[in-house]
Amino acid sequence: MSGYWKNPAATADAIRDGWYWSGDVAVRDACGFYRIVDRSKELIKYKGFPIAPAEVEAVLLEHSAVRDCGVIGRKDDDAGEVPIAFIVAKDNVPTDGRLILELCGFVAERLTSYKQPREVRFVSSIPRNPSGKILRKDLRTQL
Incomplete structure (x- = not known):
């Protein structure tokens, strides 16, 4: 992802060091699988x-x-x-x-x-x- 269309502020918030930060919070279970549990804003x-x-x-x-x-x-x-x-x-x-x-x-x-x-x-x-x-x-x- 190169960024949000005509929204540099949103792009700066979402992309850090070349990585996209979704804002999702995940947990890893005993089998090594990840599960999305919430949004970091919440x-x-x-x-x-x-x-x-x-x-x-x-x-x-x-x-x-x-x-x-x-x-x-x-x-x-x-x-x-x-x-x-x-x-x-x-x-x-x-x-x-x-x-x-x-x-x-x-x-x-x-x-x-x-x-x-x-x-x-x-x-x-x-x-x-x-x-x-x-x-x-x-x-x-x-x-």
Whole structure:
């Protein structure tokens, strides 16, 4: 890639030392395969530790009471940012304190402590664009 058409600023951001930087965040599994987990712009930085919202969302979606979810970072004076989870519960699931405790325990069994949401909010839907990606800026308006 030689650059973006008539956009030298975007080219300078994307190409460094001759390499294209996509902004994707990948992890390598035990078999040596790489998997794209998120975009670097969406990473939550908790006390210097990066948290991929998609990783937390994947765990939450494993819970039987969760139909959909989205995770964003909220500014925090001590930590920089903290993860906040927005949950769409399945039909007929009571969205009360017991479910919040259950979800927090569920995530705690699967993720290290700094990746665990510091707050859970129940919503009727997660805003998405036409291709299905979460509109995190729209979630931020609900903070």
